Amino acid sequence: MFMFAMVFTVLMVFVMVSMVVLAVVITMCMVAVMLAVFVLAATIFPVLMAIEQYLTGVEETDIRVVAGRYGQRGTGRCYGQGASDQRYRSARGGSA
Known part of the structure; x- marks a missing residue:
């Protein structure tokens, strides 16, 4: 019975630590995706504006x-x- 309790406790600790690590990894991935989208938008919008101005001939x-x-x-x-x-x-x- 004591051995079962030890194994169960170790497994539960492992599961909890794994969940925390997984949550941190998912959060870091979300932050990385948001930063990538922000950088992409900041890079591509001026290019799109220049293309629009070139095609339409209308200046802002x-x-x-x-x-x-x-x-x-x-x-x-x-x-x-x-x-x-x-x-x-x-x-x-x-x-x-």
Whole structure:
């Protein structure tokens, strides 16, 4: 009976250690796959964007260029947003 308990205990310890090792290995594999997907995406998206731009001839518009061209919100340089629009319309005799 004592021998059976010893063998059973050793087997259970072996099974538990194996499960922990397997969990660690699976987690490391998942992390490796996620990193590989991230690196692949970061590498291939600029290439795809360049191909798209070459095929369509349409360039992406930088939002900073648009913001600089049309003024900024709340500075009074852009009539159409915020309080500056209200002042402009009332000064011209329009309804606020």
